[in-house]
Amino acid sequence: MARMIRVLVAKPGLDGHDRGARVIARGLRDAGMEVVYTGLHQTPEQIVEAAIQEDVDVVGLSILSGAQMTIFPRICELLRENGAEDIMVMGGGTVPDDDKALLKQNGWAQEIFTPGTTIEAIVEWINSNVKTD
């Protein structure tokens, strides 16, 4: 039987814009996933620690502070250092197109969802990218 997909929704950085993170967390939960939400003001170290401890398949980073080009590479580096590079990293927020392309090219994020994305689209992406057997 397929197991439940586990997702960590994380809010790095110092800003408090958690509307998106909370809406996504709830949407994923309603779609049948197990969701852990870190709460605000998390450092990359705290996020990676939580991801490993909670044994998640995916980390979703919500970024509205403009700090995407420092946060994503740092998270990937820490996942690798901890032997957890199998955990997928996706992100969402106000990420300009050039940054989005760079993040994906360098493998710092598997996917970036920008404003206007439906919850269904994110659910679908996770379902088709996470192996549950």
Added chain:
Amino acid sequence: MTQKDKIALAKEAWSESRKKMQDRDYKFETVSSLPVNDLYTPLDIGEMDYQRDLGMPGQYPYTRGVQANMYRGRLWTMRQFAGFATARESNERYKYLLAKGQTGLSVAFDMPTIMGYDSDHPRAFGEVGRVGVAIDSLQDMETLFGGIPLDRVSTSMTINAPASILWCMYIATGEKQGVRSEKLTGTIQNDILKEYIAQKSWIFPPLPSMRLITDIFAYSSEHVPKWNTVSISGYHIREAGSTAAQELAFTLADGFAYVEAGMAAGMDVDDFAPRLSFFFNAHIDFFEEIAKYRAARRIWSKRMKEKYGAKNPKSWMLRFHTQTAGCSLTAQQPENNIVRTAYEALSAVLGGTQSLHTNSMDEVLALPTEKSVQIALRTQQILAYETGAANVIDPLAGSYFVEALTNKMEEEAEKYFGEIERRGGVLPAIDQNFFQQEIADAAYQFQRDVDKKRRIMVGVNEFIQDEPADIDILKIDPQIEKDQAQRLQQLRRDRDNNRVGDSLDALRKAAYGTQNLIPFILESVRSYATEGEIVQVFREVFGEYREKPIF
């Protein structure tokens, strides 16, 4: 047959014939999911008593506005929120805005400043100067206002948890310019309650935070009498996803909590209430917003007079700043945001705002470019000088719909006040996650409606265009973080570190006691102690706030 009966009969007949007509398949409700009727008549405002419920402008209960002549006397202040990178770059932007005809300044700080970290702190990594200007010490504040005489400009500062520190830096900058604190005009946001509720930029727990706020009230009434000591904010509550009625109710409830805190600290309500100001959102649902502003004035004045016993009419007046709704803008086809912002600005003006920020079309993507800021400011100038909207005071009064909706807003707010009271007040309700859950529910509902196309957003789920937006994006050079950190380290070498140490020790001692903290903060700031160093003293004494993450 009375006039009322005649209207009732006519309405019934109309309603019968109307039934034969097919309506569009659409949810006819406000953006807050409040259902609205298809028609409003005198029957919907049957109980209205003009003098009791509306009155004249500049008179209790101020439904029609706080000034007797409103915009015929003075237009609203056009106040564009700005700040990025370092004090030097922001200083140039301010001078540019003043030269373009802007009439007040509004400072945006970066996240490390907002959260009380110096630019070289590890937690500041990657965030220095990104969403606002980095201010670490009095030195930066002096640069920020270099060449801008503080007795000639009013300045609003969006700062909350460390508001007391940035305010002291502003006062000290005035001293350096030879401007006495009595002459300073402006606003600090200083609204910590909505931080716990919605914006989430807190540092300390609620009780010491409230002490800092009442210390500011007391110091201001003596030394900075023209300063607005708090800007009680619904803006962020709305941006976090609340409905209009929730924005109205939670914001006013916060206001009452500050009034009660000031009175509990031993002040006379009329000593500080005239300096309380408000900050609301102008969302896209035109009439709902206008009704919200009108209801806000009426509710506030009634409570201040009747419940808190304020005698000074200035304590009864709800004065407010408005910003158009960032959350109503779309990343898709960003030029459309110019139009959205213009409608929202019109609602704020018809609702009687005292000052206004219009968002730039590209703010949904990044900080705005100079060109888009200019369009946003021009939007206000066209509104003020071309449309005629500023000619007549409260021009929508008497509209059956607007009056009925104003009443409805008041009614909804009163229901929330009852609920908050049952929960023991604002602080216990925060602790119970009441506001946070209400807002999260409304935000989720809205997103589901958009996803399912029960609600249309142009360019997002209808009228979609595939070409990417051709729009310039303002980029912040990562080098500025290094430069700012270097300047800060230089300052730490150059200043009189004995004086810094002494002033911080005195501050710590005072924080453990019950004295007013402002003179001690001011002395620390004058010695060029950094914001991070002062906040660190408070962290030691007061501790830090943690929220329970819910979704």
